Amino acid sequence: AAGVIQSPRHLIKEKRETATLKCYPIPRHDTVYWYQQGPGQDPQFLISFYEKMQSDKGSIPDRFSAQQFSDYHSELNMSSLELGDSALYFCASSSYRTTSYNEQFFGPGTRLTVL
Amino acid sequence: GIQVEQSPPDLILQEGANSTLRCNFSDSVNNLQWFHQNPWGQLINLFYIPSGTKQNGRLSATTVATERYSLLYISSSQTTDSGVYFCAGLPADSNYQLIWGAGTKLIIKP
Numbered sequence: 490a491a492g493v494i495q496s497p498r499h500l501i502k503e504k505r506e507t508a509t510l511k512c513y514p515i516p517r518h519d520t521v522y523w524y525q526q527g528p529g530q531d532p533q534f535l536i537s538f539y540e541k542m543q544s545d546k547g548s549i550p551d552r553f554s555a556q557q558f559s560d561y562h563s564e565l566n567m568s569s570l571e572l573g574d575s576a577l578y579f580c581a582s583s584s585y586r587t588t589s590y591n592e593q594f595f596g597p598g599t600r601l602t603v604l
Numbered sequence: 605g606i607q608v609e610q611s612p613p614d615l616i617l618q619e620g621a622n623s624t625l626r627c628n629f630s631d632s633v634n635n636l637q638w639f640h641q642n643p644w645g646q647l648i649n650l651f652y653i654p655s656g657t658k659q660n661g662r663l664s665a666t667t668v669a670t671e672r673y674s675l676l677y678i679s680s681s682q683t684t685d686s687g688v689y690f691c692a693g694l695p696a697d698s699n700y701q702l703i704w705g706a707g708t709k710l711i712i713k714p
Contacts (some may be wrong), residue, residue, distance in 0.1 A: 522700060531690060532647075545700035568695035577645055591635045591694055591700060592652040598645055 491515055493596030495580050501602045502570050510599045512567040514582030520544065521563040521594060522581040523555060532579055538563060539585070561594075570603045606631045606695045611706035617681055618713050625676040625689050625708045633693030636667050637702070638676050641688040650676070650689075681712045 494513040502508050504562045507583040514521050524532035525548075534547035539555035548554075552570075557563045567574060577600050607630040617623055627636075638650040651658050651665040653674065658665050662682075667674040678685055688709050692702040 520700070521653070522702075524702075531706055532692075532702075533704075535703040537700040539700075545698060547701055562618065581648060589652050591699055592637065592649075594649055598647070602621040 491531075493580055493582050493594055495596040495599050496597060499600050499602075501604065503604055504570060504572065505538070506570050506603075508567045508570060508601060510578055510580075510601075512563045512565070512580030512582075512596060514563070514580075515559055515584075515594055517586070518582035518584045518594075519561065520585065521557050521561070521582045522583075523549075523565050524579040524581065524595075526577040526579065526598075528576075529574065535565070547558050567601075571573070575601060575603045606633070606693070606703050608691065608693060608703055608705040610689075610691060610708050612708060613706065614711075616708045616711045616713065619624050619681060619683060621681050621712075622677070622679045623681060623710070625691075625710075627674045627676070627691035629672040629693055629703055632669070632672065632696050633703075634696055634699070635694040635702075637692050638665055638674070639690045639692065640685075641690060641707070643687055647690075671703070678710075681710075683712045683714055686710055686712045 522537040523535040526532040535549040537545045541557045554564045577598045581595045609628045640648045653667045655669040688707040692704040
Protein backbone atom coordinates (compact mmCIF):
# COMPACT_ATOMS: atom_id res chain seq x y z
CA ALA A 490 0.00 0.00 0.00
CA ALA A 491 1.13 3.53 -0.71
CA GLY A 492 2.54 5.45 2.22
CA VAL A 493 3.27 9.06 3.08
CA ILE A 494 6.28 10.36 1.16
CA GLN A 495 8.58 13.01 2.54
CA SER A 496 11.46 14.75 0.86
CA PRO A 497 14.25 15.26 1.38
CA ARG A 498 15.03 12.54 3.89
CA HIS A 499 18.09 14.38 5.18
CA LEU A 500 18.92 18.06 5.05
CA ILE A 501 21.88 20.02 6.33
CA LYS A 502 21.64 23.80 6.56
CA GLU A 503 23.60 26.66 8.07
CA LYS A 504 22.18 29.02 10.68
CA ARG A 505 19.97 31.76 9.23
CA GLU A 506 19.34 29.78 6.03
CA THR A 507 15.93 28.65 4.82
CA ALA A 508 14.62 25.14 4.26
CA THR A 509 11.59 23.64 2.55
CA LEU A 510 10.26 20.23 3.50
CA LYS A 511 7.77 18.45 1.27
CA CYS A 512 5.07 15.93 2.10
CA TYR A 513 2.97 13.80 -0.24
CA PRO A 514 0.04 12.22 1.64
CA ILE A 515 -1.40 8.80 1.03
CA PRO A 516 -3.60 8.99 -2.12
CA ARG A 517 -7.15 10.20 -1.37
CA HIS A 518 -6.16 11.45 2.09
CA ASP A 519 -7.47 14.95 2.68
CA THR A 520 -5.71 15.96 5.90
CA VAL A 521 -2.02 16.59 6.47
CA TYR A 522 -0.19 17.12 9.76
CA TRP A 523 3.33 18.27 10.62
CA TYR A 524 5.20 17.22 13.76
CA GLN A 525 8.66 18.07 15.09
CA GLN A 526 10.64 15.59 17.19
CA GLY A 527 13.76 16.73 19.03
CA PRO A 528 16.41 14.24 20.23
CA GLY A 529 15.04 11.98 22.97
CA GLN A 530 11.63 13.67 22.88
CA ASP A 531 8.15 12.76 21.73
CA PRO A 532 6.77 14.39 18.56
CA GLN A 533 5.28 17.84 18.96
CA PHE A 534 2.37 18.97 16.79
CA LEU A 535 3.11 21.96 14.56
CA ILE A 536 0.21 22.47 12.19
CA SER A 537 -2.46 20.66 10.17
CA PHE A 538 -4.47 21.22 7.00
CA TYR A 539 -7.82 19.82 5.93
CA GLU A 540 -8.87 20.25 2.31
CA LYS A 541 -6.15 22.86 1.79
CA MET A 542 -7.25 25.02 4.73
CA GLN A 543 -5.36 25.30 8.00
CA SER A 544 -7.33 23.22 10.51
CA ASP A 545 -5.26 23.47 13.69
CA LYS A 546 -2.08 25.12 14.90
CA GLY A 547 0.28 23.99 17.61
CA SER A 548 3.72 25.10 18.71
CA ILE A 549 4.88 26.28 15.29
CA PRO A 550 7.39 29.17 15.42
CA ASP A 551 6.52 32.35 13.52
CA ARG A 552 9.60 31.69 11.36
CA PHE A 553 7.85 28.62 9.96
CA SER A 554 4.97 28.57 7.54
CA ALA A 555 3.15 25.79 5.75
CA GLN A 556 0.48 25.22 3.17
CA GLN A 557 -1.41 22.44 1.45
CA PHE A 558 -1.70 22.62 -2.32
CA SER A 559 -4.48 21.66 -4.72
CA ASP A 560 -2.97 18.19 -5.23
CA TYR A 561 -3.00 17.80 -1.40
CA HIS A 562 0.75 17.76 -1.00
CA SER A 563 2.09 20.06 1.69
CA GLU A 564 5.23 22.08 2.23
CA LEU A 565 6.76 23.32 5.47
CA ASN A 566 8.89 26.41 4.96
CA MET A 567 11.42 27.27 7.61
CA SER A 568 13.33 30.55 7.61
CA SER A 569 16.13 32.06 9.73
CA LEU A 570 17.08 28.58 10.87
CA GLU A 571 18.44 28.20 14.38
CA LEU A 572 20.53 25.43 15.93
CA GLY A 573 17.48 24.42 17.98
CA ASP A 574 15.53 23.65 14.80
CA SER A 575 17.65 20.53 14.32
CA ALA A 576 15.14 17.71 14.63
CA LEU A 577 13.16 15.02 12.86
CA TYR A 578 10.19 16.48 11.03
CA PHE A 579 7.31 14.13 10.39
CA CYS A 580 4.39 14.53 8.09
CA ALA A 581 1.25 12.46 8.62
CA SER A 582 -1.99 12.12 6.71
CA SER A 583 -5.51 10.88 7.32
CA SER A 584 -8.84 10.68 5.52
CA TYR A 585 -12.25 11.81 6.74
CA ARG A 586 -13.83 9.41 4.28
CA THR A 587 -12.88 6.32 6.30
CA THR A 588 -14.37 4.86 9.49
CA SER A 589 -11.03 5.45 11.25
CA TYR A 590 -11.19 9.04 10.04
CA ASN A 591 -8.76 10.42 12.61
CA GLU A 592 -6.10 7.70 12.34
CA GLN A 593 -2.86 9.40 11.41
CA PHE A 594 -0.32 7.64 9.17
CA PHE A 595 3.24 8.89 9.41
CA GLY A 596 5.90 9.35 6.78
CA PRO A 597 9.56 8.36 7.23
CA GLY A 598 10.53 11.85 8.38
CA THR A 599 13.06 14.46 7.31
CA ARG A 600 16.13 14.77 9.49
CA LEU A 601 17.17 18.43 9.56
CA THR A 602 20.58 19.38 10.89
CA VAL A 603 21.37 23.06 11.37
CA LEU A 604 25.08 23.88 11.68
CA GLY B 605 -4.44 20.10 28.77
CA ILE B 606 -4.58 16.35 28.59
CA GLN B 607 -1.65 14.39 30.05
CA VAL B 608 -0.40 11.06 28.72
CA GLU B 609 1.68 8.84 30.96
CA GLN B 610 3.51 5.75 29.74
CA SER B 611 5.08 3.04 31.84
CA PRO B 612 7.62 1.70 32.25
CA PRO B 613 9.97 4.33 30.78
CA ASP B 614 12.62 1.70 30.06
CA LEU B 615 12.48 -2.06 29.64
CA ILE B 616 15.30 -4.52 28.94
CA LEU B 617 14.32 -8.09 28.09
CA GLN B 618 15.82 -11.25 26.70
CA GLU B 619 14.70 -12.47 23.30
CA GLY B 620 11.59 -14.60 23.64
CA ALA B 621 10.19 -12.77 26.66
CA ASN B 622 6.73 -11.20 26.86
CA SER B 623 5.98 -7.63 27.92
CA THR B 624 3.13 -5.27 28.71
CA LEU B 625 3.34 -1.54 28.12
CA ARG B 626 0.82 0.81 29.66
CA CYS B 627 -0.59 4.18 28.63
CA ASN B 628 -2.76 6.29 30.96
CA PHE B 629 -4.71 9.39 29.93
CA SER B 630 -5.78 12.16 32.29
CA ASP B 631 -8.98 12.76 30.30
CA SER B 632 -11.06 11.11 27.58
CA VAL B 633 -9.63 10.79 24.08
CA ASN B 634 -11.36 10.36 20.72
CA ASN B 635 -8.58 8.34 19.19
CA LEU B 636 -5.74 6.28 20.56
CA GLN B 637 -2.81 5.04 18.54
CA TRP B 638 0.28 2.98 19.33
CA PHE B 639 3.50 3.52 17.40
CA HIS B 640 6.89 1.88 17.26
CA GLN B 641 9.86 4.14 16.53
CA ASN B 642 12.72 2.01 15.30
CA PRO B 643 16.40 2.83 15.87
CA TRP B 644 16.48 4.60 12.50
CA GLY B 645 13.79 7.03 13.61
CA GLN B 646 10.88 5.75 11.56
CA LEU B 647 7.46 5.87 13.21
CA ILE B 648 5.47 2.74 12.45
CA ASN B 649 1.73 2.58 13.06
CA LEU B 650 0.92 -0.40 15.27
CA PHE B 651 -2.69 0.05 16.31
CA TYR B 652 -5.58 2.46 16.00
CA ILE B 653 -7.59 1.45 19.04
CA PRO B 654 -10.04 3.97 20.58
CA SER B 655 -11.61 1.05 22.48
CA GLY B 656 -11.63 -2.73 22.60
CA THR B 657 -8.95 -5.25 21.72
CA LYS B 658 -6.99 -5.83 18.53
CA GLN B 659 -4.30 -8.32 17.59
CA ASN B 660 -1.67 -8.28 14.89
CA GLY B 661 0.70 -11.24 14.99
CA ARG B 662 2.74 -11.18 18.18
CA LEU B 663 1.33 -7.80 19.17
CA SER B 664 -2.01 -7.01 20.68
CA ALA B 665 -3.57 -3.96 22.29
CA THR B 666 -6.47 -3.27 24.59
CA THR B 667 -8.04 0.09 25.34
CA VAL B 668 -10.50 0.59 28.21
CA ALA B 669 -11.85 4.00 27.28
CA THR B 670 -14.04 4.37 30.39
CA GLU B 671 -10.98 3.94 32.61
CA ARG B 672 -8.71 5.98 30.32
CA TYR B 673 -5.92 3.49 29.75
CA SER B 674 -4.49 1.29 27.04
CA LEU B 675 -2.16 -1.69 27.10
CA LEU B 676 0.21 -2.99 24.44
CA TYR B 677 1.27 -6.63 24.69
CA ILE B 678 4.35 -7.96 22.94
CA SER B 679 4.83 -11.71 23.00
CA SER B 680 7.90 -13.78 22.10
CA SER B 681 10.04 -10.64 21.72
CA GLN B 682 12.58 -10.41 18.92
CA THR B 683 15.60 -8.13 18.66
CA THR B 684 13.80 -6.23 15.90
CA ASP B 685 11.17 -5.20 18.46
CA SER B 686 13.74 -2.89 20.04
CA GLY B 687 13.01 0.82 19.88
CA VAL B 688 10.65 3.29 21.49
CA TYR B 689 6.94 2.62 21.79
CA PHE B 690 4.68 5.66 21.88
CA CYS B 691 1.01 5.98 22.58
CA ALA B 692 -0.83 9.08 21.44
CA GLY B 693 -4.40 10.30 21.66
CA LEU B 694 -6.69 12.98 20.30
CA PRO B 695 -8.33 15.07 23.05
CA ALA B 696 -12.10 15.34 22.93
CA ASP B 697 -11.84 18.98 21.80
CA SER B 698 -9.48 18.38 18.87
CA ASN B 699 -9.62 16.39 15.65
CA TYR B 700 -6.03 17.03 14.74
CA GLN B 701 -3.45 17.47 17.49
CA LEU B 702 -2.20 14.13 18.78
CA ILE B 703 -0.95 14.29 22.37
CA TRP B 704 1.93 11.91 22.95
CA GLY B 705 3.33 10.04 25.89
CA ALA B 706 7.06 10.16 26.60
CA GLY B 707 7.46 6.63 25.28
CA THR B 708 8.75 3.30 26.56
CA LYS B 709 12.27 2.46 25.43
CA LEU B 710 12.47 -1.28 24.83
CA ILE B 711 15.73 -3.16 24.38
CA ILE B 712 15.60 -6.83 23.42
CA LYS B 713 18.85 -8.67 24.03
CA PRO B 714 19.76 -11.75 21.92
